[in-house]
Amino acid sequence: xxxxxxxxxxxxxxxxxxxxxxxxxxxxxxxxxxxxxxxxxxxxxxxxxxxxxxxxxxxxxxxxxxxxxxxxxxxxxxxxxxxxxxxxxxxxxxxxxxxxxxxxxxxxxxxxxxxxxxxxxxxxxxxxxxxxxxxxxxxxxxxxxxxxxxxxxxxxxxxxxxxxxxxxxxxxxxxxxxxxxxxxxxxxxxxxxxxxxxxxxxxxxxxxxxxxxxxxxxxxxxxxxxxxxxxxxxxxxxxxxxxxxxxxxxxxxxxxxxxxxxxxxxxxxxxxxxxxxxxxxxxxxxxxxxxxxxxxxxxxxxxxxxxxxxxxxxxxxx
Amino acid sequence: xxxxxxxxxxxxxxxxxxxxxxxxxxxxxxxxxxxxxxxxxxxxxxxxxxxxxxxxxxxxxxxxxxxxxxxxxxxxxxxxxxxxxxxxxxxxxxxxxxxxxxxxxxxxxxxxxxxxxxxxxxxxxxxxxxxxxxxxxxxxxxxxxxxxxxxxxxxxxxxxxxxxxxxxxxxxxxxxxxxxxxxxxxxxxxxxxxxxxxxxxxxxxxxxxxxxxxxxxxxxxxxxxxxxxxxxxxxxxxxxxxxxxxxxxxxxxxxxxxxxxxxxxxxxxxxxxxxxxxxxxxxxxxxxxxxxxxxxxxxxxxxxxxxxxxxxxxxxxx
Numbered sequence: 314x315x316x317x318x319x320x321x322x323x324x325x326x327x328x329x330x331x332x333x334x335x336x337x338x339x340x341x342x343x344x345x346x347x348x349x350x351x352x353x354x355x356x357x358x359x360x361x362x363x364x365x366x367x368x369x370x371x372x373x374x375x376x377x378x379x380x381x382x383x384x385x386x387x388x389x390x391x392x393x394x395x396x397x398x399x400x401x402x403x404x405x406x407x408x409x410x411x412x413x414x415x416x417x418x419x420x421x422x423x424x425x426x427x428x429x430x431x432x433x434x435x436x437x438x439x440x441x442x443x444x445x446x447x448x449x450x451x452x453x454x455x456x457x458x459x460x461x462x463x464x465x466x467x468x469x470x471x472x473x474x475x476x477x478x479x480x481x482x483x484x485x486x487x488x489x490x491x492x493x494x495x496x497x498x499x500x501x502x503x504x505x506x507x508x509x510x511x512x513x514x515x516x517x518x519x520x521x522x523x524x525x526x527x528x529x530x531x532x533x534x535x536x537x538x539x540x541x542x543x544x545x546x547x548x549x550x551x552x553x554x555x556x557x558x559x560x561x562x563x564x565x566x567x568x569x570x571x572x573x574x575x576x577x578x579x580x581x582x583x584x585x586x587x588x589x590x591x592x593x594x595x596x597x598x599x600x601x602x603x604x605x606x607x608x609x610x611x612x613x614x615x616x617x618x619x620x621x622x623x624x625x626x627x628x629x630x631x
Numbered sequence: 632x633x634x635x636x637x638x639x640x641x642x643x644x645x646x647x648x649x650x651x652x653x654x655x656x657x658x659x660x661x662x663x664x665x666x667x668x669x670x671x672x673x674x675x676x677x678x679x680x681x682x683x684x685x686x687x688x689x690x691x692x693x694x695x696x697x698x699x700x701x702x703x704x705x706x707x708x709x710x711x712x713x714x715x716x717x718x719x720x721x722x723x724x725x726x727x728x729x730x731x732x733x734x735x736x737x738x739x740x741x742x743x744x745x746x747x748x749x750x751x752x753x754x755x756x757x758x759x760x761x762x763x764x765x766x767x768x769x770x771x772x773x774x775x776x777x778x779x780x781x782x783x784x785x786x787x788x789x790x791x792x793x794x795x796x797x798x799x800x801x802x803x804x805x806x807x808x809x810x811x812x813x814x815x816x817x818x819x820x821x822x823x824x825x826x827x828x829x830x831x832x833x834x835x836x837x838x839x840x841x842x843x844x845x846x847x848x849x850x851x852x853x854x855x856x857x858x859x860x861x862x863x864x865x866x867x868x869x870x871x872x873x874x875x876x877x878x879x880x881x882x883x884x885x886x887x888x889x890x891x892x893x894x895x896x897x898x899x900x901x902x903x904x905x906x907x908x909x910x911x912x913x914x915x916x917x918x919x920x921x922x923x924x925x926x927x928x929x930x931x932x933x934x935x936x937x938x939x940x941x942x943x944x945x946x947x948x949x
Binding site: 398399402403406410411414417418421438447448449450451452453454455456457459460461463464466467468470471472474475476545547585586 | 716717720721724728729732735736739756765766767768769770771772773774775777778779781782784785786788789790792793794863865903904
């Protein structure tokens with residue numbers, strides 16, 4: 314099968330590319346390499362069937378060319394930076410909403426009918442139902458990131474309705490694992506490498522978060538794509554647990570054998586738009602036969618161990 | 632109070648402008664006049680306090696200039712054409728989503744903190760709960776129009792969260808009344824003027840639709856803006872009833888004293904993305920003390936009578 318992976322040089326994307334290549338598919342990576350790394354794509358041995366296109370999703374012509382003859386698009390490229398959205402309000406709109414529109418248009422003009430999309434638990438805002446199912450009450454957005462991904466979901470659904478496409482929309486919790494290069498575990502790790510004796514934490518440490526190991530995430534995506542056939546198929550992806558920020562700090566510092574002073578700053582929320590409690594109900598995809606193989610603690614430890622072995626990825630910080 | 636009304640030369644906008652001027656407010660109309668008509672803004676006598684700016688919401692500089700010193704924005708400008716969305720996929724994105732982003736940015740840079748927004752029942756797609764409350768289960772989009780308005784809602788909510796703004800989001804059923812210039816009552820009227828002996832109808836006539844009279848709509852908007860104070864306040868606006876398409880045809884033909892042959896085409900839906908049953912639960916705004924003064928039948932008859940007295944508005948068809 315010919316697969317286009319947008320953001321294929323990124324954290325989740327490059328892991329997915331490895332898997333698709335291993336499964337014998339032809340893979341085209343479309344990535345602008347602002348956060349993606351060629352290093353990720355070259356770290357495995359056998360690269361037969363891999364094509365790499367360095368370009369931006371806002372370049373419609375290049376995108377339409379890349380889309381030719383593809384069987385399916387895994388659309389993972391995005392600005393994945395929730396926290397700084399309000400500092401540059403157009404970024405999520407451009408890199409997520411408009412980019413997704415361009416992907417859909419490129420699919421339409423090329424007759425490509427299948428798209429798997431990386432959405433986010435952030436579309437739930439601060440839900441009043443926890444664990445949060447896909448069918449929770451109509452949400453209100455609390456971040457420009459969430460708003461942009463909700464807009465993408467709506468566009469994808471409308472394209473499926475109007476143009477006979479099929480989509481798989483995955484609302485991820487935070488993903489961890491090999492090649493992870495942004496988010497709070499990454500930030501904590503970087504801080505501790507710079508000053509092992511203290512750690513500045515946004516919020517009071519009681520925020521409850523959910524994480525999923527990247528390989529479990531990829532299993533979930535491929536499992537759903539193979540086993541569901543509605544025009545639009547929407548799934549939460551996460552573990553059946555959550556942890557507090559202070560738990561994750563404990564696991565990180567233990568893995569690094571450090572005992573820093575923890576300096577909490579601010580109140581219940583780490584920042585404006587930070588959801589103090591993320592915990593998804595994953596019954597829908599579990600009923601399909603998928604379940605994660607790793608706990609949150611295991612994914613945090615694996616992440617820290619990876620970062621410690623690959624100092625190169627630290628330079629690609631924002 | 633200084634009010635900016637985007638789409639202020641349009642159907643709902645110009646009626647709102649009349650009301651705001653009557654209430655003694657200063658009103659700036661910002662409209663590109665692609666569907667709005669100067670005729671609407673000149674049809675009432677006293678125009679003291681009215682400023683008209685002919686420009687597009689995609690022109691950021693002009694919009695930011697117009698936004699200076701405004702107290703509140705009534706953002707009504709939109710591509711309101713649900714049916715033809717799939718024929719020009721970028722139109723809703725540009726005229727609704729991007730235009731709304733520009734409005735929010737113009738507000739942010741000018742320190743304008745209040746926005747009332749014309750959303751739509753189309754954001755509910757085909758809801759599984761009817762009558763549909765604001766808190767219905769997370770919807771799936773079935774039209775590019777609905778998707779674009781959902782994207783607007785998300786952006787507005789995120790701006791309220793991030794920049795301390797206040798918003799009132801109104802999910803309208805179809806609005807009818809004086810200066811109505813698009814939609815199926817308009818289409819039926821135009822057809823019957825051209826060929827009084829027959830009427831072509833998309834769908835089988837059993838689609839169930841809700842309508843609201845434009846003055847009731849405006850009462851609802853102003854009532855909610857004055858009486859609710861959350862960061863984001865979301866209200867359905869509609870009557871406590873619905874009718875079938877064939878009912879509306881009966882009322883239209885009776886008003887015109889015609890007895891045409893009705894030629895139904897297609898199945899349950901009029902077109903792709905047509906919701907065969909729209910009926911909103913308006914308990915939330917009714918509990919605030921608002922209720923519509925006109926039935927669906929009355930608003931259809933008033934609309935037909937208006938169109939019959941104002942042939943000029945027929946030329947502004949798409």
